[in-house]
Amino acid sequence: SAVISQKPSRDICQRGTSLTIQCQVDSQVTMMFWYRQQPGQSLTLIATANQGSEATYESGFVIDKFPISRPNLTFSTLTVSNMSPEDSSIYLCSVEPKLQETQYFGPGTRLLVL
Amino acid sequence: SQKIEQNSEALNIQEGKTATLTCNYTNYSPAYLQWYRQDPGRGPVFLLLIRENEKEKRKERLKVTFDTTLKQSLFHITASQPADSATYLCALPGFSGGYNKLIFGAGTRLAVHP
Numbered sequence: 001s002a003v004i005s006q007k008p009s010r011d012i013c014q015r016g017t018s019l020t021i022q023c024q025v026d027s028q029v030t031m032m033f034w035y036r037q038q039p040g041q042s043l044t045l046i047a048t049a050n051q052g053s054e055a056t057y058e059s060g061f062v063i064d065k066f067p068i069s070r071p072n073l074t075f076s077t078l079t080v081s082n083m084s085p086e087d088s089s090i091y092l093c094s095v096e097p098k099l100q101e102t103q104y105f106g107p108g109t110r111l112l113v114l
Numbered sequence: 115s116q117k118i119e120q121n122s123e124a125l126n127i128q129e130g131k132t133a134t135l136t137c138n139y140t141n142y143s144p145a146y147l148q149w150y151r152q153d154p155g156r157g158p159v160f161l162l163l164i165r166e167n168e169k170e171k172r173k174e175r176l177k178v179t180f181d182t183t184l185k186q187s188l189f190h191i192t193a194s195q196p197a198d199s200a201t202y203l204c205a206l207p208g209f210s211g212g213y214n215k216l217i218f219g220a221g222t223r224l225a226v227h228p
Contacts, residue, residue, distance in 0.1 A: 004157075033215065042203065042220040043158070092157050096214070101207070102148060103216060105157030 002027050002095050004106035012112045013083055020079045021109045023093035028073035031096040033103065034066070038089045046091075049076050083113045116142045118206060118219040126225045133191040135222045137204035140185060144206040147180055147187050152201045152221065161202075162189075194226045 003026040013019050023032065030050055035043040046066055047055040055068040069077045080087050090110050094103040119138045127133050137147070146165045150158035164171045164180045164187065171178045177190040191198050201221040208217045 031214075043218045045215055045217075048215060094157070101146065101163060101214075102160040103158075104160070108155070108157050110155075 002029060002097055002104040004093060004095060004104060006091075006093060006106040006109050008109060009107065010110040010112075012114065014114055015084055017083055018079055018081045019083065019111060020077050021091050021093075023076045023078070023106055025074045025095050027097070029095040029097055030073065032070065032076050033094045033096070034068065034076075034078045035092045035094065036089045037092060037108070043092065046078070080111065083111075085113045087111065088113045116140070116206070116208065116217060118204060118217060120202075120204060120219040120222045122220060122222070124223040124225055126227065127194055129195060129226055129228050131194055133194045133198065133224055133226070135189040135202050135224065137187040137189065137219055138185060139206060142185070142206060143182070146207060147178075148205045148216070149176075149178060149187075149189050150203045150205060150218075152203060158203055158218075191224075194224075196226045196228055199224055199226050 005024045007022045032049045034046040036046055037043050045058050046061045047057045049055045049068045049070040051070050051073050065081050067079045090108045092105050092108045094105040096103050117140045146163055148163045149161045151161055152158040162178045164178045166182050175192045179188045201223045203221040204219045205216040208215045
């Protein structure tokens, strides 16, 4: 298993600004994922962030809008850039430990853009 | 494209009864299927994984079936308790950009009443 923390837990931001969300894991993992979950909706994968390579973005998500860093095996950041109210959502990071086919999720960051 | 369907309506049951949640999928032949539990304000928590060659899997009061002909999984909670109230998500493996990923259904909210 893995224990994951995220910062901040919630934030209220102004339109046009950027927010960087941090994800910290208590063990070294290769595969890390960033999801978005809009109210009442399921999780939508934004990108896969593996240490040592550039993040792989899903259709509809681009690096300029959601730049990701993965400096080591226990940490990653997701930036939501030039925010608009449509970016209001919960952002979650998850990890898939080696040799396991399951994912462990952080508590999420609740973002409101005014 | 791959599609996962879960009953979007909330399931309300009486304490002590068996709750049965359904996950249907199309355009897909997954090697396994997973079920997660998500409480409000929290990230999903892994519950069970069932492989394509397994018909049924149990864990305490939980039972999952996997019918690859019907392309359906059923998730049962026996002797349900109010503490079982949550949203339950099914997830199937996908593949993107050289990495494995999970595709989540929208989830079904379960409410167990005393």
